Amino acid sequence: MxxxxxxxxxxxxxxxxxxxxxxxxxxxxxxxxxxxxxxxxxxxxxxxxxxxxxxxxxxxxxxxxxxxxxxxxxxxxxxxxxxxxxxxxxxxxxxxxxxxxxxxxxxxxxxxxxxxxxxxxxxxxxxxxxxxxxxxxxxxxxxxxxxxxxxxxxxxxxxxxxxxxxxxxxxxxxxxxxxxxxxxxGTKLVSVNPYSKIEEFSFGLKIENSKFYYDKDGFCIDYERAREVLKENYKVFHIKELYDQHKDQVLELIQKQITYPDSYIDELFKKYEGTFFRNKEDVIRHLSNGIMEEENFHLRPLSKLTHDIAQELGLLD
Structure with a gap:
């Protein structure tokens, strides 16, 4: 949400x-x-x-x-x-x-x-x-x-x-x-109005086994904080069930964190600064196909999930 x-x-x-x-x-x-x-x-x-x-x-x-x-x-x-x-x-x-x-x-x-x-x-x-x-x-x-x-x-x-x-x-x-x-x-009541100030929360990452970097069964998405903050919204809108269908995108982020070291990101930023990229977050957005600025989460699907996982992986400062 x-x-x-x-x-x-x-x-x-x-x-x-x-x-x-x-x-x-x-x-x-x-x-x-x-x-x-x-x-x-x-x-x-x-x-x-x-x-x-x-x-x-x-x-x-x-x-x-x-x-x-x-x-x-x-x-x-x-x-x-x-x-x-x-x-x-x-x-x-x-x-x-x-x-x-x-x-x-x-x-x-x-x-x-x-x-x-x-x-x-x-x-x-x-x-x-x-x-x-x-x-x-x-x-x-x-x-x-x-x-x-x-x-x-x-x-x-x-x-x-x-x-x-x-x-x-x-x-x-x-x-x-x-x-x-x-x-x-439908006619159900939920707890958090999107026009309200939403308490801070993030989606996390839990590593289950050593297969995490090439198999979706090697990790799971951590919903604990989202469940605490969103309450009825979390249940009614089936956040876990929906987001678990997109573990492949999380896996891609894990793989990009491994295959795109800081030196590669720095190189891309240096090469295209002022043309394609304003800052290093723009580079991460380009590599992850996501939106990294919180104020723009409303423009692309799963942008908050992408942002939170990228941040946990150290792709974002």
């Missing part, structure tokens, strides 16, 4: 709120801002709809505690929240002064965060694909119409069915892969 990091995260959250607010002010009269504020006040004293949408991960945790404490909850009070999430999936449509339509959608959230790889597993790419499918409106109609559909995933950290008031809250919407979102998590 990796954190979601962006230098303008608060600005992106504010843009998210503005899109929702503008649509509520100009869109359907059934679900206007007063509707949302009234629904919130029924369960959360002194809290506004805007505060719910912009609530930080820790504030969301507090709101969930309040919600759980209510003995009687009528989820019908929050139908508009779920409806607005449906609008977000397809895009809030607004019109400019020149009557051109503009949209803000879940696709904008993922693209603006510049996340390529799922933060839950750091293994699968997040797909943003536009494609076409053929549909028939009626059985008798033989003419087929092509419509565009988009494939992307936003997980609700706190499931929207159980916590409908968080259906459009920015920090409750986690860009994720389909496997983590639908296959593993």
């Amino acid at each position: 990796i954190p979601i990091q962006h230098r303008d995260l608060e600005k992106l959250a504010q843009r998210h709120w503005e899109a929702i607010k503008n649509y509520a002010e100009k869109g359907t009269k059934k679900f206007d801002l007063k509707y949302f504020d009234d629904a919130i006040k029924k369960y959360f004293e002194g809290i506004t709809f805007e505060q719910i949408v912009l609530a930080s991960p820790s504030e969301i945790d507090d709101l969930v505690e309040i919600w759980n404490a209510h003995q009687c909850k009528d989820k019908e009070d929050f139908q508009g929240f779920l409806t607005y999430y449906g609008y977000l999936t397809n895009g809030f449509v607004r019109k400019k002064e020149n009557d051109e339509e503009t949209k803000y959608s879940s696709k904008d959230i993922v693209e603006s965060l510049n996340i390529s790889v799922c933060p839950y597993c750091n293994r699968n790419y997040i797909k943003l694909v536009e494609t076409e499918r053929k549909v028939k409106e009626e059985i008798e109609v033989t003419k087929e119409e092509k419509v565009k559909i988009r494939i992307d995933e936003l997980d609700h950290f706190y499931p929207k069915k159980k916590y409908p008031f968080l259906a459009v809250s920015f920090y409750n919407l986690i860009p994720s892969c389909k496997t983590c979102n639908q296959t593993f998590k």
Whole structure:
């Protein structure tokens, strides 16, 4: 698991709120801002709809505690929240002064965060694909119409069915892969929100026998610290089961640590400094086919695992 990091995260959250607010002010009269504020006040004293949408991960945790404490909850009070999430999936449509339509959608959230790889597993790419499918409106109609559909995933950290008031809250919407979102998590609760500051942990290496440098059975990946920090995330997203399938990549790192001594790395860096490589970590990245900077873990699958094992092997300072 990796954190979601962006230098303008608060600005992106504010843009998210503005899109929702503008649509509520100009869109359907059934679900206007007063509707949302009234629904919130029924369960959360002194809290506004805007505060719910912009609530930080820790504030969301507090709101969930309040919600759980209510003995009687009528989820019908929050139908508009779920409806607005449906609008977000397809895009809030607004019109400019020149009557051109503009949209803000879940696709904008993922693209603006510049996340390529799922933060839950750091293994699968997040797909943003536009494609076409053929549909028939009626059985008798033989003419087929092509419509565009988009494939992307936003997980609700706190499931929207159980916590409908968080259906459009920015920090409750986690860009994720389909496997983590639908296959593993679904409506389960997990413990670590990727928008939160994640306690430091690393994947380690345990040597089992002398075959470790040419046989995957000669070593195992140490998950102890990851299990302690990630807790329910570690279980729900099957981190061990998934990562054990990639022991071949760890074996390659072990072999490269043996076959590429420091003198060879120094030679490559000296030869290509300023062209291919900015520093020695760039050389290691080139040799390991991984990303070595923590702030870029979101760009390539298994980048944290690659980084941690490379560091333990002494490939990184």
